């Protein structure tokens with residue numbers, strides 16, 4: 001049920017101090033860098049390299065199998081409900097089958113999908129309560145989908161603003177009042193019964209630290225996050241916040257800090273995955289899922305997880321639980337039901353080495369992707385990015 005228009009909680013002075021920080025100097029990139037013209041880039045991390053044109057697969061793709069050990073603890077960080085299934089629904093099942101445990105951390109409730117809420121309500125300007133109700137619905141769908149995947153999948157919710165994660169990332173390190181969601185009007189999670197920390201202000205530093213707490217609690221051996229090159233701003237920001245949280249934990253724990261494997265899954269890229277805009281064909285499922293040829297390589301190794309017929313069927317059934325999304329974009333969802341899932345492994349053996357990548361993520365948003373206030377409302381649920389995006 002909707003919780004109604006949300007109240008504003010004043011930011012508490014002195015809150016969330018003391019957590020170790022990755023060098024903020026590395027993150028203190030100027031706002032607006034990359035918001036026009038050629039984005040600034042750091043040199044320390046291997047720069048993006050455009051793959052040569054060709055018919056087979058994407059950049060630097062290998063057929064190397066993703067190995068899942070016994071008793072893994074998988075943490076999937078998803079910007080919106082359903083991303084966890086699209087990107088890692090098969091991996092979740094494999095971890096469970098091998099005796100492991102799974103947590104899914106949903107950063108938003110997907111409550112920024114303006115067109116869908118307009119359609120459902122029949123009004124051009126739906127009130128905030130309708131967006132919160134939509135978010136509640138999507139969270140319920142995520143829990144239903146998790147039950148389809150198997151026992152042992154825990155859903156955790158941050159409840160941050162759908163369509164606003166990129167702005168929170170850009171503001172990180174700058175004193176600013178909590179953000180207000182352009183759709184729900186909330187300045188902290190309006191899902192009091194579901195959010196991990198319902199009084200957490202919509203602030204990037206608070207999100208980063210809360211994610212660190214969630215990561216510490218989960219003690220993952222594998223962390224699945226959006227691919228850092230995903231063109232959806234929420235997805236890229238989720239990748240950056242996840243890497244920041246991992247870096248914080250690594251700095252905090254020193255040599256004894258756990259070193260989970262970090263896998264990136266791609267969801268949004270222009271005209272991808274193949275078949276995203278047409279009715280699915282029976283043979284589609286048997287085709288490998290090649291990464292887009294234009295995807296920046298960043299020297300990330302590709303790992304593939306071959307799914308069994310049972311896992312494929314269960315992934316499809318789990319996706320079907322996301323009824324609100326299946327109603328409006330069945331082709332897009334169906335295009336992710338393949339015989340394999342593909343990930344790019346982000347080297348995190350030395351989390352300090354992530355800093356250049358994170359800094360790069362903060363300045364390399366595609367032009368036009370910066371969430372100006374007026375465009376926030378439409379950004380969250382956009383499935384295919386605007387044509388102006390690369």
Ligand SMILES: [Zn+2]
Pocket residue numbers: 079080083232235267
């Ligand atoms: Zn998403």
